Amino acid sequence: MKLAVYTKAGQVGLTEINRPQIEAPNDAIIRIVRTCVCGSDLWHYRNPDIEKGHQNSGHEAIGIVEETGDAVTTVKPGDFVIAPFTHGCGECDACRAGFDGTCDRHIGNNWSDGVQAEYMRFEYANWALIKIPGQPSDYTEGMLKSLLTLADVMPTGYHAARVADVKPGDKVVVIGDGAVGQCAVIAAKMRGASQIVLMSRHEDRQKMALESGATAVIAERGEEGIAKVREILGGGADVALECVGTEAAVDQALGVLHNGGRMGFVGVPHYNNRALGSTFAQNITVAGGAASVTTYDKQILLKAVLDGDINPGRVFTKSYRLDEIDQAYQDMDERKTIKSMIVFD
Ligand SMILES: [Zn+2]
Numbered sequence: 001m002k003l004a005v006y007t008k009a010g011q012v013g014l015t016e017i018n019r020p021q022i023e024a025p026n027d028a029i030i031r032i033v034r035t036c037v038c039g040s041d042l043w044h045y046r047n048p049d050i051e052k053g054h055q056n057s058g059h060e061a062i063g064i065v066e067e068t069g070d071a072v073t074t075v076k077p078g079d080f081v082i083a084p085f086t087h088g089c090g091e092c093d094a095c096r097a098g099f100d101g102t103c104d105r106h107i108g109n110n111w112s113d114g115v116q117a118e119y120m121r122f123e124y125a126n127w128a129l130i131k132i133p134g135q136p137s138d139y140t141e142g143m144l145k146s147l148l149t150l151a152d153v154m155p156t157g158y159h160a161a162r163v164a165d166v167k168p169g170d171k172v173v174v175i176g177d178g179a180v181g182q183c184a185v186i187a188a189k190m191r192g193a194s195q196i197v198l199m200s201r202h203e204d205r206q207k208m209a210l211e212s213g214a215t216a217v218i219a220e221r222g223e224e225g226i227a228k229v230r231e232i233l234g235g236g237a238d239v240a241l242e243c244v245g246t247e248a249a250v251d252q253a254l255g256v257l258h259n260g261g262r263m264g265f266v267g268v269p270h271y272n273n274r275a276l277g278s279t280f281a282q283n284i285t286v287a288g289g290a291a292s293v294t295t296y297d298k299q300i301l302l303k304a305v306l307d308g309d310i311n312p313g314r315v316f317t318k319s320y321r322l323d324e325i326d327q328a329y330q331d332m333d334e335r336k337t338i339k340s341m342i343v344f345d
């Protein structure tokens, strides 16, 4: 089968490898129907030290179950499923508390990778996979896009809002206008925020967020951006959702909050100088980490997509075939698309 690999900084190519096999009783082999490029993949793509042939970090897919291990009883070959980027066991304390993105059974993180490929092996399939009713041919392309967001970006945006406890009436600021930021806007609206301000300098992304429930967009950054938020909200925000992962984004999030506010962060941190205690003087609640993809999909998000209540699939503004994977990365890196989807026949 074909698998995307990083060939050098700024370049992705395909290699031919054997199809993955069942290795553990709780594994499933999935034939991929749609996958995509993640904002987090771009960190590897741009890395000047990436070694040739390094497996892609792609981790979001929907597909058809081909084969299951002996312990898998919840899905069977032929089922259409969401393959979350995380692999919760569903039984440990973390999973039971609704934090399957950081399942206790895993040491370190529990992310998929190598999913920009024709097939994948999915661990902890029995609990973590989410069955989608029917078959791909039952859905429009727009609906398939929304179902694909349920593997990562929509639950990730939702996670920021959940850990920051967005409640009805809250004033929320979203930092980051990429796919996760767009989904965080949707999530804030689902949870009843009365005002949702997106920090964004790109017209197409501003427009998308306004259609999803944002009540204002602010192009300014830094101190100027913070002043503008306070002007629009008539004071500080109750909640800031940080969906980027840089120090500047964290500063922006902390800066817009009133004392006692809450920050949810889901941007994979590319900083390491935030000491516990740095928010003491403002009494700010800080929470974040990998999303509880399976929990949110099963409890709320799959139904919201199937009912047409939310349309997160709009973040996929361009589609490619697997042999166009290099272009898919390049266009996303150059902001020609918000998120690149890979389509299989
Ligand atoms: Zn992702």
Ligand SMILES: [Zn+2]
Binding pocket: 088, 089, 090, 091, 092, 093, 094, 095, 096, 100, 103, 104, 105
């Ligand atoms: Zn677990």
